[in-house]
Amino acid sequence: MNDRFTAIAGEARSRWEAGRTGGREQVSLCLDTSSLAQGGAETLAALEEAIASRGLNVDLSTTGSWGFCWLEPTVSVRSAAGTRTVLYHSLTPDRVEEFVQAVLVEAGEFPELALGVVEGSPSQQIGMLEDHPFMQGQIRRLMANCGQIDPENIDHAIAKGAYEGFVSALQMEPEAIIELMLESGLGGRGGAGFPAGRKWDFLRNATAEPRYLICNADEGDPGAWVNRILMEGDPHLIIEGMLIAALATQAVEGYIYIRHEYPLAIERMNVAVEQARECGLLGEDILGVGKKFDLVVFTGAGSYVCGEETGLINSIDGYRGMPRIRPPFPAQAGLWNLPTNVNNVETYANAPLVLRHGAEWWSSVSNDDAKGTKMFTISGAVNQAGCVEIPFGLSVRELLETYGGGTPGGVPLKGYQPGGPLSGVLSAEEADLPLTLAPFRERGLFLGSGGIVFFDENTSVVDLCTYFLGFAEDESCGRCTTCFQGTQRAVEILRRIGSGGGREADLEKFEDLIQTMAWSNCLHGSFAMTTVKLALRYFREEFEILIREKRDPTRTLPGMITYEVTSGGDTSLAEAASICPTEAIAEEEGRFSIIDELCIRCGACAEVAPNAITVRDRFV
Amino acid sequence: MAAEPTTRELRELVAEYEFERGHLIPALIEIQERYGYVSRVAIEVLARQMSTTPALVYGAVSFYADFRTEPPPEREIVWCSGPACRLLGGDRIREALQYTLDLPLDGQSEDGTYGLRLGQCNGTCSEAPQVWLDGEVVGNLTIAKAVTIARDVKGDA
Numbered sequence: 001m002n003d004r005f006t007a008i009a010g011e012a013r014s015r016w017e018a019g020r021t022g023g024r025e026q027v028s029l030c031l032d033t034s035s036l037a038q039g040g041a042e043t044l045a046a047l048e049e050a051i052a053s054r055g056l057n058v059d060l061s062t063t064g065s066w067g068f069c070w071l072e073p074t075v076s077v078r079s080a081a082g083t084r085t086v087l088y089h090s091l092t093p094d095r096v097e098e099f100v101q102a103v104l105v106e107a108g109e110f111p112e113l114a115l116g117v118v119e120g121s122p123s124q125q126i127g128m129l130e131d132h133p134f135m136q137g138q139i140r141r142l143m144a145n146c147g148q149i150d151p152e153n154i155d156h157a158i159a160k161g162a163y164e165g166f167v168s169a170l171q172m173e174p175e176a177i178i179e180l181m182l183e184s185g186l187g188g189r190g191g192a193g194f195p196a197g198r199k200w201d202f203l204r205n206a207t208a209e210p211r212y213l214i215c216n217a218d219e220g221d222p223g224a225w226v227n228r229i230l231m232e233g234d235p236h237l238i239i240e241g242m243l244i245a246a247l248a249t250q251a252v253e254g255y256i257y258i259r260h261e262y263p264l265a266i267e268r269m270n271v272a273v274e275q276a277r278e279c280g281l282l283g284e285d286i287l288g289v290g291k292k293f294d295l296v297v298f299t300g301a302g303s304y305v306c307g308e309e310t311g312l313i314n315s316i317d318g319y320r321g322m323p324r325i326r327p328p329f330p331a332q333a334g335l336w337n338l339p340t341n342v343n344n345v346e347t348y349a350n351a352p353l354v355l356r357h358g359a360e361w362w363s364s365v366s367n368d369d370a371k372g373t374k375m376f377t378i379s380g381a382v383n384q385a386g387c388v389e390i391p392f393g394l395s396v397r398e399l400l401e402t403y404g405g406g407t408p409g410g411v412p413l414k415g416y417q418p419g420g421p422l423s424g425v426l427s428a429e430e431a432d433l434p435l436t437l438a439p440f441r442e443r444g445l446f447l448g449s450g451g452i453v454f455f456d457e458n459t460s461v462v463d464l465c466t467y468f469l470g471f472a473e474d475e476s477c478g479r480c481t482t483c484f485q486g487t488q489r490a491v492e493i494l495r496r497i498g499s500g501g502g503r504e505a506d507l508e509k510f511e512d513l514i515q516t517m518a519w520s521n522c523l524h525g526s527f528a529m530t531t532v533k534l535a536l537r538y539f540r541e542e543f544e545i546l547i548r549e550k551r552d553p554t555r556t557l558p559g560m561i562t563y564e565v566t567s568g569g570d571t572s573l574a575e576a577a578s579i580c581p582t583e584a585i586a587e588e589e590g591r592f593s594i595i596d597e598l599c600i601r602c603g604a605c606a607e608v609a610p611n612a613i614t615v616r617d618r619f620v
Numbered sequence: 621m622a623a624e625p626t627t628r629e630l631r632e633l634v635a636e637y638e639f640e641r642g643h644l645i646p647a648l649i650e651i652q653e654r655y656g657y658v659s660r661v662a663i664e665v666l667a668r669q670m671s672t673t674p675a676l677v678y679g680a681v682s683f684y685a686d687f688r689t690e691p692p693p694e695r696e697i698v699w700c701s702g703p704a705c706r707l708l709g710g711d712r713i714r715e716a717l718q719y720t721l722d723l724p725l726d727g728q729s730e731d732g733t734y735g736l737r738l739g740q741c742n743g744t745c746s747e748a749p750q751v752w753l754d755g756e757v758v759g760n761l762t763i764a765k766a767v768t769i770a771r772d773v774k775g776d777a
Contacts, residue, residue: 037744037757070746222702225743302685318644320683379704379745581719602716604763
């Protein structure tokens with residue numbers, strides 16, 4: 001062991017213990033971006049107020065997310081004796097008064113909002129958290145501290161074992177660290193699954209100096225927020241992973257590139273880097289062993305292609321974030337044309353676990369195709385939009401049913417999209433696929449970085465294609481004609497099909513675009529058509545009905561429907577007329593009708609006058 | 621948010637930034653945080669500081685969606701373009717917002733009092749469909765509610 005670290009860890013642990021054995025209740029409120037979106041800051045203020053006004057001797061702190069993102073703000077309360085911790089959900093500001101009264105003043109519990117007992121024994125009314133349906137089957141390794149520690153307090157992280165993996169790596173030769181990573185089987189979590197150890201070895205073998213590490217925290221796939229959960233919940237795990245990579249590759253500086261949409265993650269990573277530096281874990285002479293490594297938190301400025309590693313490198317270099325032509329690969333010529341290794345947040349975050357517990361322990365879950373645990377976020381047509389950590393291999397359906405709580409209103413599942421806008425859509429008949437790399441690769445797409453978006457039978461696949469191709473068009477960097485023109489053409493055709501102008505030849509045009517766009521320099525262009533390609537494989541009939549019958553089976557595409565007043569004297573129509581943004585609802589002698597030429601098909605009227613307005617096919 | 625920044629203020633603000641150390645984007649972010657946007661003068665000052673061309677600086681400004689080249693509006697609706705929102709009528713909300721405000725996405729009124737902007741998913745999908753009104757999440761929207769918000773922002777009764 002390293003003496004200096006032993007001393008640091010000892011002090012950190014005693015401060016952590018002192019906080020836990022002070023005979024006070026500990027109230028830990030989750031304050032991540034999801035919680036903030038659900039009033040978390042107001043809940044915090046209300047808790048502070050309620051505690052202060054009663055003069056209660058209580059410790060109030062904030063944590064990252066437990067993964068129950070749809071039930072924020074969550075809050076855990078540890079009893080004064082330290083024997084029992086209970087996690088509660090949905091603690092909105094208006095519930096704080098009665099909550100504080102029951103839980104803190106009367107030292108009781110609040111079963112109505114309880115999720116489960118974290119520590120201690122279950123009671124009649126509150127079961128163990130690990131038995132909660134959402135927690136069953138999860139293996140919390142990366143997320144072990146998420147919700148359980150204050151992410152802005154390094155003492156908490158160290159008390160839970162942070163930097164121990166790095167300290168043991170200090171005793172190892174770079175080759176041995178890489179050997180261990182290869183033995184674990186850790187694959188890149190950004191989507192490609194490329195062995196992290198091999199990538200590190202490329203950098204170790206580079207000839208030029210200095211060398212750089214980059215942590216890709218650009219997480220641009222809409223519907224994916226696993227990296228956010230880690231950065232906001234346990235930032236030191238990522239720093240430790242980068243430190244281990246630095247030892248293995250002899251890199252001297254690292255960048256954590258975070259999208260600007262994640263201000264809280266940026267703040268927490270900055271705080272963590274600063275605290276690590278103060279402890280001597282980053283800087284010129286780390287822990288007195290003569291190693292140099294430091295980190296810069298770099299904020300992105302809004303560009304999806306900066307999630308591509310060479311686009312990201314150009315962005316830090318100070319240029320438009322256009323992906324480069326490879327080779328040379330970053331390991332030869334990356335940041336400032338010097339050797340660089342880029343890994344995803346979750347990839348780095350796994351390295352400390354391998355170092356602390358060994359490759360065998362680490363790879364003991366999952367399967368031959370992919371090792372270790374994987375974090376997923378679930379969104380779209382689900383009852384529970386949350387974040388889980390599970391072994392690879394669970395089926396998509398289990399993810400939806402067990403953790404996503406099924407589809408809202410029991411509307412049948414139509415399909416899902418793993419891996420972001422470039423990945424593609426699969427139909428519900430593929431919902432039994434195991435969540436691991438190979439089955440998706442075999443079907444021409446990828447599992448991706450962890451965002452899984454479900455859609456139900458009320459969704460038009462042509463609308464989904466228009467959406468994802470429109471996204472690809474907006475975010476194309478402009479280098480390849482195949483990509484920036486190809487996505488434009490695809491969107492034009494999709495829009496035409498979606499507004500009744502589809503032609504038989506359009507389906508062949510898609511085949512042409514699929515071919516030519518595959519020639520694009522980076523994945524953005526070469527994979528942009530995957531959504532259409534797979535939609536044509538699984539949902540071809542929907543395209544054909546639109547083209548041949550000029551009818552949208554889902555009756556949702558604005559270009560394929562009209563709104564009609566079917567009960568012109570209905571009293572709610574006056575409100576519908578006043579809400580209509582284009583004044584398309586006319587009144588004559590107390591009877592209402594819709595002027596079709598003015599109607600933009602937004603559907604606001606049907607929301608307020610559901611019994612008087614009907615959606616009809618426009619062309620049938 | 622200050623008024624039109626002067627050359628001298630801008631020079632002081634970016635004096636420590638160096639292109640070779642990856643400071644172009646951080647400098648632009650700092651300028652925008654201070655003044656709300658990146659002005660023509662700012663582009664020229666930054667180019668001089670970084671010993672590069674205004675063209676290169678402008679190239680970056682125009683590439684990244686977050687940078688503005690005119691002062692931000694007083695009130696702003698940022699529309700979430702994410703998939704969870706889309707599946708729950710997000711695109712109809714966009715259409716209704718655009719017509720109500722009479723603005724394209726990323727547009728603002730001529731007098732600068734209100735604007736509409738495209739936002740990216742940040743994983744608060746349980747609130748879908750949502751917009752950010754002056755930085756605050758307004759979630760579980762209906763189209764009718766979106767129209768009401770837009771009218772309020774626009775100053776219509």
